[in-house]
Amino acid sequence: MPRKRKLLAQLSALQSNSSFPQLDALENLNTTPGGDSSPKSSKYFVTEKKKSSRLDADFFHQPCVNLAKSFLGQILVRKLPDGRELWGRIVETEAYLGGEDEASHSKGGKQTQRNAAMFMKPGTLYVYQIYGIYFCVNVSSQGEGAAVLLRSLEPLQGLDAMRELRRASRKAPTKLLKDWQLCNGPSRLCQAFGIDKAFDQRDLTQDIDIWMVPGQDLPGEQDVVATTRIGIGNRGEWAQKPLRFYLRGNKFVSVVDKKMEREMAARGHLSCS
DNA sequence: AGAGGGATCTTCT
């Protein structure tokens, strides 16, 4: 299986120096981002700066739907083992509410080995494998077994690395992926950001490889489209609930619901200009 | 542009 071998090779190349994550962390504190090797930079300064800009436990401690909306416009940051930082603005999310939600992995309130992270403290990552080949990443919210699925990102920094990671999982020689194709889908963003099962149960408020920072321009209520979730098939009424949220008009969203956007406009949610 | 099928494996019945 040449395809699989190629994937593994790419992955191990990227993670070649990650055998001792704690040592890596210490080294990273002593080096300035961007390869500046000025020897006198203070690690205390760097630590302080990081802490102040990271979204904290208070932010994640919100009811599921609120958190799903609050994520829009915020920034996911991933530090690769080689030191490169990937930045992506969150533009599409889905809320999975827990026990009562028939489409949730935590439906019926049942906790299993797979979904354990959904029951952990808000800000915990829940990463699961889907269809045997892909991964999806969620963030635990307030509420028993509730979590928010990250569906699409607008890539901001580290696009070359994202393209490499995305290309590694395809077989045929293809044209270079456009920017909008890098992170527009739950498993695509996991590929682009190098997120796999190893990130399950990690804490976004503490982890050294992945975290979130506040976005610059946060959307208002009128910029957010609320519509049905993707890929949950026949789950009765739960398939119909508006639990997917995305930024209106953003070209990095994976699935646009034109019909819903028209309905919202007709209802007067869209400001007339 | 849209429909259809294959890939591939963990989880739960």
Next chain:
DNA sequence: GAAGATCCCTCTC
């Protein structure tokens, strides 16, 4: 044993 919070490739209109 079957299904699954997906993606990619190919075929057809």
